[in-house]
Amino acid sequence: MGRFIDLRTDFGFKRLFGQEDSKDILAQFLFDVLALPHPIQELSFIPPEQLPRSPEDRRGIYDVYCVDTMVRRFIVEMQQGHQVNIKECALFYSTFAITYQAQRGADWQFNLLPVYCIAILDFVLIDDDTRYLRRIELLDVETKETFYEKFTLVFIELAKFNRPLSETSPVDKWIYLLKYMPELQSIPAELAQEPFTTAFAVAEEAALSPEERWLYEGSLKQARDINARLASARRDERIAIARSMLARGLEPQLILELTGLSEADLKLIQEQL
Secondary structure, three states, X not given: OOOEOOOOOXXXXXXXXXXXXXXXXXXXXXXXXXXXXXXXXXXXXXXXXXXXXXXXXXXXXXXXXXXXXXXXXXXXXXXXXXXXOHHHHHHHHHHHHHHOOOOOOOOOOOOOOOEEEEEEEOOOOOOOOOOOEEEEEEEOOOOOOEEEEEEEEEEEEHHXXXXXXXHOOHHHHHHHHHHHHHHOOOOOHHXXXXXXXHHHHHOEHHHXXXXXXXXXXXXXXXHHHHHHHHHHHHHHHHHHHHHHHHHOOOOHHHHHHHHOOOHHHHHHHHHHO
């Protein structure tokens, strides 16, 4: 293992963002990512069981659900592996944070409080768009002006982020931390200030108790299993495409270039036809 834990795992994500002792880290993360006009003064966690769960327990999504002193609600999700309909999934979870605000009685006037949902994705959401961060609000289609300012979705695509620390904004530093922390052996100079120094201290593997280390290793195994299944699925898809191309009479060299398969793989496929 490296010096710091992987924040993309269930254990790592919750350790940094889901503990009472690390709420200051979460508050600064939310402030930077959401580009809020004023810093968050204080956060209170809401039990995650108040959010709906599927019968099979969606283990790829790790929610942090909290509220600040202005009663703004924040949902943060870390998604490992490709999630089908991730946009719909984020919208679904967000709307429950809205509907839970409903009050009984005729006096309630639908005075909803803001809801923010941040989905951190360890995969590519939109192939033909190089942006790794997108903030979504409800807009008037014709004027492009904000129609409703109390609902915000944010998608962060870690796979697209490749900016050096020397060129990063505050939000970029968080994305860098999320993607590269397990590869770091020391704290970069650009991150040698609060709240990042505290984040690194929280993420020190040496600080884990035996029980915490056992939980982290299990979380790492789960992440590796997810990645292995995805890699296998992608390989199967490339093989199926190669078979179709061979059946259509395409040149082997072109098939290799388009699918990324090796010559040995393609030869084996040809022998099986």
